Amino acid sequence: MNGNDEDPAPTRPRPASNGAELHERLALHGGAPIRRTPWPTYDKGAVHVCSDDEEAAMRAIRSHLYFRYDHRNESETECGQFEAELCRYFGTRHALAVSSGTAALALAIMGAAVPPGSLVACPGFTFVATPSAIVLAGCRPFLVEVDDDLRMDLDDLRRRWRPEIKAILVVHMRGFAADVAALAAFAAEMGVPLIEDAVPALGAELHGRKLGTFGVAGAFSTQSDKALNCGEGGFLVTDDSTLFGRAVALSGAYEGRLRRHFPGTEPPVDGLDLPLLSLRMDEIRAALLRAELTRLPQRLALFHRNYAQVSGALADLPGIAVRNPVAPGAYLGEAFVFRVPGGDAGWFARALRAEGIDARNIGADDDLNVRAFWNWRFMYDDRDPARIRATLPRTARLLAETVDVPLSSSLTPDDCDQLIRAVRKVAAAAPAAVGVESVRA
Numbered sequence: 001m002n003g004n005d006e007d008p009a010p011t012r013p014r015p016a017s018n019g020a021e022l023h024e025r026l027a028l029h030g031g032a033p034i035r036r037t038p039w040p041t042y043d044k045g046a047v048h049v050c051s052d053d054e055e056a057a058m059r060a061i062r063s064h065l066y067f068r069y070d071h072r073n074e075s076e077t078e079c080g081q082f083e084a085e086l087c088r089y090f091g092t093r094h095a096l097a098v099s100s101g102t103a104a105l106a107l108a109i110m111g112a113a114v115p116p117g118s119l120v121a122c123p124g125f126t127f128v129a130t131p132s133a134i135v136l137a138g139c140r141p142f143l144v145e146v147d148d149d150l151r152m153d154l155d156d157l158r159r160r161w162r163p164e165i166k167a168i169l170v171v172h173m174r175g176f177a178a179d180v181a182a183l184a185a186f187a188a189e190m191g192v193p194l195i196e197d198a199v200p201a202l203g204a205e206l207h208g209r210k211l212g213t214f215g216v217a218g219a220f221s222t223q224s225d226k227a228l229n230c231g232e233g234g235f236l237v238t239d240d241s242t243l244f245g246r247a248v249a250l251s252g253a254y255e256g257r258l259r260r261h262f263p264g265t266e267p268p269v270d271g272l273d274l275p276l277l278s279l280r281m282d283e284i285r286a287a288l289l290r291a292e293l294t295r296l297p298q299r300l301a302l303f304h305r306n307y308a309q310v311s312g313a314l315a316d317l318p319g320i321a322v323r324n325p326v327a328p329g330a331y332l333g334e335a336f337v338f339r340v341p342g343g344d345a346g347w348f349a350r351a352l353r354a355e356g357i358d359a360r361n362i363g364a365d366d367d368l369n370v371r372a373f374w375n376w377r378f379m380y381d382d383r384d385p386a387r388i389r390a391t392l393p394r395t396a397r398l399l400a401e402t403v404d405v406p407l408s409s410s411l412t413p414d415d416c417d418q419l420i421r422a423v424r425k426v427a428a429a430a431p432a433a434v435g436v437e438s439v440r441a
């Protein structure tokens, strides 16, 4: 706890910045909060679903045909049509709808024939599903530092490189594109496949190319917090027919059902050579997703509009560091992630929550956020978080400084304005960075 949690005495000089906000007493200190209604998030029902989507799901329910492989042709099933539409959307040869984003990631690794027991490199800042998918695929996660903008750091990957690393799993974390072209070139140099965890960046582009199409495969989720939402689900996209065939067979296309995914050609793999893991998607969810996919461009535009409003207003605010995209516009915009360099991000997030904004300090000690690698205890023999943090010291320091605010596509410009005012208000009252360092030490 730092000294700033006390109300300043009225006569004490206040920090010189941000004019008007200085008059406002923080809600944390008993002042009026900027916002009194809940901050909209998917788990409170703030989702981008309309009556056409509901109707599509009802159509599938009324059909009584819920399994994707039945008497119909692929081109008549919801799953088959969803996959064809994904191929058009991403410009890929193949797409496979599956049961979750984690399943899609594991199938991509297994589809790429990464030998079980290999190391798979991934960034130290990601959702726990990324290292979990590596474990599900029979491999071992190998963590790499992130840079100041919280992207996988290629220089650190080079430095740490070991011959046991047989794949690179890059993540476009919180919707921000990684430097995926450079990573793809490095993967080619090392002779290993690059797989994209593009889960948080569905629809986002880098240099006019969709994220998820830079590596040998891109994995996506359709869980409720993602840009397409059917509760639980996912898919992978790829141009590699062998990878695709293996993923299809592993996902559960048994007894010739694999053939349906290769109309007019012989499948490049024999399904009997692979175990069947039953990670399929069903018809009801695919119907819902197909309807939502038609409005994905509008949803992406809302994410971008909201993010532009928030980041534009706060980019130059003293005391915080807003993430820089790797190229202009190379993000989805479904979260406002910023650092409080040298400051107390735990206090900052608490103060924002008191103002009515959902905010979390990712590296908070008291939160057990599963985006902080020291909470992935299944990976470590050591149970001491301090020693685990020391394995990636830079990422640990950056995450301790990081605040994460979800930006639902349902936010209005007024909601965004409240967020902007709240961040300004809290930043104006935040203790100066130097002082905080000494308090925290």
Ligand SMILES: *Cc1c(COP(=O)(O)O)cnc(C)c1O
Pocket (backbone or CB within 6 Å): 100, 101, 102, 103, 126, 127, 129, 130, 171, 173, 197, 199, 200, 220, 221, 222, 223, 232, 233, 234
């Ligand atoms: C949500 C998420 C996943 C997992 O998706 P599920 O469908 O929940 O399995 C994987 N990676 C990242 C970065 C995510 O945010």
